[in-house]
Amino acid sequence: MADMGASRSGDANSTFPSLVGVMRALARSILSCSVLENIISAFIVVDLERRQPMKKIMNVVFDCDGTLVSSHEAMLSTLQTLVSEERAGQISMDEVRAKYDADMLQCAKNFNLDFSNPERLLKRWSELSAQSARAMAYPGMSSLLQTLESSGVRLLVWTGRDRASTLEILKSADLLKYFEELVCADDITPKPHPAGLAKLLDGEDKSNCLHIGDSYTDIQGAKLYGIKSVGALWGEHAQKENFGEFIPEFWCDKPEQILKCLEL
16 A cells, blocks of 8 residues: 555656646747747837838829930930021031030030020020920830829929920820920929929928939939939930939839839
């Protein structure tokens, strides 16, 4: 009997530590799960904070030449005629290409033009531009504008071209119908001064706005106004190095890539 009692006592003693071990293991498991859950939750919160979706863009401003339509060569030809008239002598297209600048004032300086009466030059520029106001929309541009319009995005144009030839060009490219408003060089202080953007986007939340252009003056103007921008690289002559110190938030090689920038 004593042996049996000893045996029973031994079994009980051996069983008790095992039960305690299981309970301790279970407690550690529960604690570990709780700690692990807290750690995972913390990482999820941090990741979500880092990956907050961009506020939906509701106002998109496009440049015209080199962004909406392919008209760079026609524009250079017009500039060649204007400079030749002003300097009373024919200049070569090579000189035009070398001295052209998207900033109108800088362009006039490059060609040593008298800019004391800018209204006169702009008027003549408008007359010459109207004579060659033909351009083709870039591939995919019409489809992009349709998608943006159907998504409720407000579409606008800010250009260094005069109003008359801008309207004619956009009509001929069948793009004018998409735009609510335009601001042109003869409407207000031209690029890169942000007055044009201020006029188009007056009262709008700047975080809801985006400007798309193919030159440094577009990006410079957008930065001066305080909105994000896209460097359009699908034009024949657009290159990143031509933007100089003015780097946009996004670069796009094709019009359809704009949708990714807007997360549409």
